[in-house]
Amino acid sequence: MSSPAPSPDSRATFRPDVFKGKVLFCTGGRSGICYSIVETMMSHGVDAIIVGRDAKGLEESADRLAKKSGQKCIPASADVRDPDQVKKAVDLAQKTFGRIDFVICGAAGNFLAPISSLSERAFRTVVEIDLLGTYHTIKATLPLVRASKGAYVHISATLHYRGLPYQAHVSAAKAGVDALSGVLAVEEGPRGVRSNVIAPGPIGGTVGMDKLTPKGWKPEGDVPLGRMGETLDIANAAVFLFSPAAAWITGTVTVVDGGEHHIRQMSLPYPQSLLDPESVKSLIKPKL
Secondary structure, three states: OOOOOOOOOHHHOOOOOOOOOOEEEEEOOOOHHHHHHHHHHHOOOOEEEEEEOOHHHHHHHHHHHHHHHOOOEEEEEOOOOOHHHHHHHHHHHHHHHOOOOEEEEOOOOOOEEOHHHOOHHHHHHHHHHHHHHHHHHHHHHHHHHHHHOOEEEEEOOOHHHOOOOOEHHHHHHHHHHHHHHHHHHHHHHHHOOEEEEEEEOOEOOOHHHHHHOOOOOOOHHHOOOOOOEOHHHHHHHHHHHHOHHHOOOOOOEEEEOOOHHHOOOOOOOOOHHHHOHHHHOOOEOOOO
16 A cells, blocks of 8 residues: 555645634543544634533643644533523633634544444434434524524534444434534525535544453554544535635535545454344443
């Protein structure tokens, strides 16, 4: 295989001040992919509010982001499953900044479990965080995003493009997110609001990769572009979708996975892992 594709730097493509005077509202921004998106957006001049359940972790992340970029970043502790809590976070953003231009719907939950042992409660939890949480975030932010003629980016996945064992709950939730974004794009396009989805592939160094794959598993050989994804790859896609360069792009799903979903091979042996659950018991969530 040829040399792996390099990791791009958004500042080599977009002006450092391309988002100056704009405000970003991000759920799930404390860590991982969404943290990287916020960090990269702030390096281009945006101010931000990051939303999540871990109040202490949010404060630490917001402080790091602000110090690194010189922009303002405030934390808002909220559970996206509760519309009242999301509304309070939006009110804080309005009180602090007076506007919201961009929204990242990125709060998510996942684990491995087959349908046979997946409880209704566990299924519901993921759907409520991923799908209902996205709905609550849209509803709460929409008046301000309409006013600014802003844009949404929803963080989805490629898991539901074909049947993937152990991922019924998140596949259903993410398929719903994709559909919700498309409807939002059509309904709000006449008001100048855009809505798009980013579907990441396997991203190294994230909690998701650590939880969902066997120890030592590396997908580089199964990725056409020859390397594991980085959070910066997703962040750069978000910068583009929020930028004026994407002014005529809405209702799309942008897959950022190095081509992995086209040749996907299951990280867990199939069908052995299903017929012999003991062989993967360290990864499967017990007693769901």
